[in-house]
Amino acid sequence: MTVTFISGATGGIGKAFSFACAKRGYDLFLTGRSEEKLSDLKGEIEKAHGVSVVTFACDLSDEKDRKALYDFAREKGLIVERIVNVAGVDTQLPFTEYSEEKLLFQIRVNVEATLSVTRALLELKKGNAEVITISSMSGVSPMPYFAVYSGTKALLTNVFTSLHYELKGDGVKVTTVLPGGVYTRPDINEQIRSQGIWGKLSAKTPEFVAEKSLKAVGKNKIKYIPGFFNRALNFFMKITPKKIVLSFIAKRWKNQRKDAFK
Numbered sequence: 738m739t740v741t742f743i744s745g746a747t748g749g750i751g752k753a754f755s756f757a758c759a760k761r762g763y764d765l766f767l768t769g770r771s772e773e774k775l776s777d778l779k780g781e782i783e784k785a786h787g788v789s790v791v792t793f794a795c796d797l798s799d800e801k802d803r804k805a806l807y808d809f810a811r812e813k814g815l816i817v818e819r820i821v822n823v824a825g826v827d828t829q830l831p832f833t834e835y836s837e838e839k840l841l842f843q844i845r846v847n848v849e850a851t852l853s854v855t856r857a858l859l860e861l862k863k864g865n866a867e868v869i870t871i872s873s874m875s876g877v878s879p880m881p882y883f884a885v886y887s888g889t890k891a892l893l894t895n896v897f898t899s900l901h902y903e904l905k906g907d908g909v910k911v912t913t914v915l916p917g918g919v920y921t922r923p924d925i926n927e928q929i930r931s932q933g934i935w936g937k938l939s940a941k942t943p944e945f946v947a948e949k950s951l952k953a954v955g956k957n958k959i960k961y962i963p964g965f966f967n968r969a970l971n972f973f974m975k976i977t978p979k980k981i982v983l984s985f986i987a988k989r990w991k992n993q994r995k996d997a998f999k
């Protein structure tokens with residue numbers, strides 16, 4: 738069976754990708770930590786779109802769980818034609834407010850798991866393939882008070898931009914997606930609202946992000962930033978002196994918190 742693999746399929750953006758892919762007739766291989774959520778999602782998608790959905794629940798921060806995922810895919814004989822890296826922990830805290838557990842968990846899921854999954858599942862491709870990775874606008878510049886989250890996303894953007902070129906000869910299209918705000922969990926929606934007009938201009942629905950990202954990888958775009966406002970912001974951040982950008986970010990985000998553990 739040839740599949741599109743989606744991590745974080747049970748979350749807001751992952752679910753939107755799952756449905757957008759199913760609508761295109763792609764059979765799916767979905768992961769998340771909750772067996773129950775995955776089973777409900779599989780039922781919904783199969784009923785709505787008539788595609789086949791294989792699921793495997795695992796904690797991607799755990800090396801043993803990841804190995805079990807890869808063994809499962811191999812034993813099932815899955816051929817992976819598309820990898821959509823969505824799973825991520827968007828805890829955004831000042832550095833000194835992180836516990837050791839939160840710090841390592843975020844780095845493991847966002848960085849270690851994303852790179853590990855991509856490497857392992859590319860071994861299961863036959864012929865051409867596509868890789869979409871959900872990074873973030875938060876990785877465009879260092880972000881005082883959101884340093885760790887921003888750093889993990891900057892690494893993803895950096896690595897997958899390199900892979901865009903590195904994997905060209907192997908028939909793999911690699912696109913990195915840098916969303917601004919996306920309406921998903923209630924705490925994220927609240928944070929978007931609390932940013933007033935800036936939040937409103939930046940934010941998109943998960944369905945918008947999924948549809949446009951699938952189109953972008955089809956066109957073999959290196960990077961895709963959803964929304965005109967976010968593309969303009971990206972441009973201005975690049976041409977404005979770093980010092981000004983960093984002090985603006987520090988002032989703006991000092992009192993904001995987002996904690997995926999709550």
Ligand SMILES: NC(=O)c1ccc[n+]([C@@H]2O[C@H](COP(=O)([O-])OP(=O)(O)OC[C@H]3O[C@@H](n4cnc5c(N)ncnc54)[C@H](OP(=O)(O)O)[C@@H]3O)[C@@H](O)[C@H]2O)c1
Nearest residue numbers: 745747748749750770771796797798824825873918919921
């Ligand atoms: N929403 C935004 O404003 C925004 C903006 C830019 C970028 N992003 C990025 O987009 C991605 C998805 O965000 P979202 O808003 O859709 O978040 P979400 O609704 O919280 O979904 C997160 C997904 O990641 C999975 N996940 C988390 N930790 C995991 C682990 N250890 N092992 C396996 N799966 C794990 C979750 O699975 P469970 O169901 O098991 O918890 C869930 O499916 C993240 O990478 C985030 O950084 C989001």
